[in-house]
Amino acid sequence: MTIKRPVSIAMAVVPIVCLLLYLPALQCGFVTLDDPDYVLNNLLIRRLDRDMLVASFSQAHIGWWMPLTWISLAIDYHFWGIEPFGYHLTNIVLHAVNAGVVVLIADRLLRGTVAKEEPGWHYPAMLILAGLLFGMHPLRVESVAWVTERKDVLNGLFSFGAILCYLRYAERKESGSDGAGVAYCAALALFALSLMAKSASVVLPAMLLVLDWYPLARGRQGAWGRLVVEKLPFFALAAAMSAITIYFTRESQYLVSLDQFPLWDRFIVSGNAIIAYIRYLIVPVGILPFYMIPDPIPVGYIITSVVAVMLCVMLLWGGRRHPAVAATWLLFLLPLLPVLAFFQNGDQSYAARFTYLPSVVPSVMAASVIAGGYRKAAAGGMVRGRMIAAAAILLAVFYAGMTVRLISVWKDPESIWTRVIEVAPEVISYKERGKLYYVGGRYTEAAADFTAAIKIATGTFQSSIFNLYAFRGEAYRSAGRFDAAVQDFSTAISLFPHPSYYYHRALSLKALGRMKEAEEDLTRAGAENGPLGWYEKGEG
Structure with missing residues (x-):
């Protein structure tokens, strides 16, 4: 032939x-x-x-x-x-x-x-x-x-x-x-x-x-x-x-x-x-x-x-x-x-x-x-x-x-970070999937991912771990777990007292009926009343 x-x-x-x-x-x-x-x-x-x-x-x-x-x-x-x-x-x-x-x-x-x-x-x-x-x-x-x-x-x-x-x-x-x-x-x-x-x-x-x-x-x-x-x-x-x-x-x-x-x-x-x-x-x-x-x-x-x-x-x-x-x-x-x-x-x-x-x-x-x-x-x-x-x-x-x-x-963002977590879990993959879960209203799953990120944080992520505590605190607050949210925001504030953390802790304190503490936090927050961001020391 x-x-x-x-x-x-x-x-x-x-x-x-x-x-x-x-x-x-x-x-x-x-x-x-x-x-x-x-x-x-x-x-x-x-x-x-x-x-x-x-x-x-x-x-x-x-x-x-x-x-x-x-x-x-x-x-x-x-x-x-x-x-x-x-x-x-x-x-x-x-x-x-x-x-x-x-x-x-x-x-x-x-x-x-x-x-x-x-x-x-x-x-x-x-x-x-x-x-x-x-x-x-x-x-x-x-x-x-x-x-x-x-x-x-x-x-x-x-x-x-x-x-x-x-x-x-x-x-x-x-x-x-x-x-x-x-x-x-x-x-x-x-x-x-x-x-x-x-x-x-x-x-x-x-x-x-x-x-x-x-x-x-x-x-x-x-x-x-x-x-x-x-x-x-x-x-x-x-x-x-x-x-x-x-x-x-x-x-x-x-x-x-x-x-x-x-x-x-x-x-x-x-x-x-x-x-x-x-x-x-x-x-x-x-x-x-x-x-x-x-x-x-x-x-x-x-x-x-x-x-x-x-x-x-x-x-x-x-x-x-x-x-x-x-x-x-x-x-x-x-x-x-x-x-x-x-x-x-x-x-x-x-x-x-x-x-x-x-x-x-x-x-x-x-x-x-x-x-x-x-x-x-x-x-x-x-x-x-x-x-x-x-x-x-x-x-x-x-x-x-x-x-x-x-x-x-590559179907969607969740499938990407899930794949990374399955093979080689890193702080950033848990953090990113946790944020996706939060935006999607899956607050318990978001909190679980932020917890996993906190456990393995090293190096740069360890030095800015207050962000992870704050994100988890916001997930807890959205899930109705206000005591856990207050605890996480307090930890974040002890590491880096960003005004945004006071504002979000105040929201949880209000939900718990602790109005005086909430008003004090709102005073410390000043004009800060927006969503959480990822912060580095030296900001705020």
Whole structure:
């Protein structure tokens, strides 16, 4: 059997499978993690006109300059308003297209060394596997099922397109074929568009140089100087984007300062994150929507950081003997650099969404390795070959099952924090779910979550634990447990006498008929009569 159009077959299969796999995400809503800032309360996207376009390109919003992301969300708002269905549909379609582009990238990377050895259905099967290993991997769920991560799948569309066009350019340039200039300009334009969606692709010029080394082998006979000059327009765009990002993040104070987060801690957290990404890439079990930097940072982080350094040195040292391994490692590591703790912009230690671009080449190489294993096994007997094929199918089924399960985690804010609590309970997860329970009128459950948070509070949360006592006190008051509420507010006041705490204790004292004490608290509260906030010492 000879298949004349293996790439077309893979291109038809992979996007359809990914589209069907992610359809359950259409039932997800918005979540409290950034969705209010990006969509629900974002006045910028409420119009789709010239002023909106000018504002998108001339200003930063929520600390970032990413005009194409805002325009994309504005288009969705124009058609869907604040109905989450449409936003999720766009994310799913973009991801399905991206998985198809990964098939084309795999074809360009592997056709020179593998295609001639793969008769019949073997080659399209390998391309399908490459696309599915990327598109179906559970690490993709966060990028697809979370509306805010429109920037991720949109950046992926342009970044993957830029890589594909560059591979076409390199092929035509080396063979002297027509169209090399057009492919180069297309790659450069798509790279610029990727930066306008999300700045994480700023390292793409360095990734192209790695591809020049392997598998393209364009660096022979002292050609590296020419290859670097060839990338100068890409590096110029990357430098411009870096300057824009630094300017706007400084202006908005979005990046965490070195005083708050010292360089040594950043190095340790980054090293641990690299090992975590490798672990979840290979064994995608226990993936969470949120990984907070622990306070204090545990000793285990130092150990994993040392392992990360040793692994990096080992893989790069063996680059001459095993260029495929070294190149794959670099193409995994380079796109992670902008999202490691060296450029910390929040309190997350690492995140599944950060693996979107880094996972492309490892997925392609994994498919190639599995295909090579199949060839060797099949040469030794049909049974062995079938065992490898069955293992690949089981892997895809496992990915699909895990992905569908993780999509349900993004159904609503409660499901997110419940998932975190089930796997790795932290103070912030109990606190956030407790607040959700309180808003939903589930006061007893809210109090239970605040109690759990108080029991495990350490570090920064221990120093501001008065907030947790106050939140629990308010949950008790709303549940009618006024004595318990007074006790918690009194504890909070003893730790940090914020006027708001006196006001809320006064409400409980009034309910108990202790009017004189309530009036005294109201006097201490002054003009403070609003809802509780999260306070730091020095306020109030």
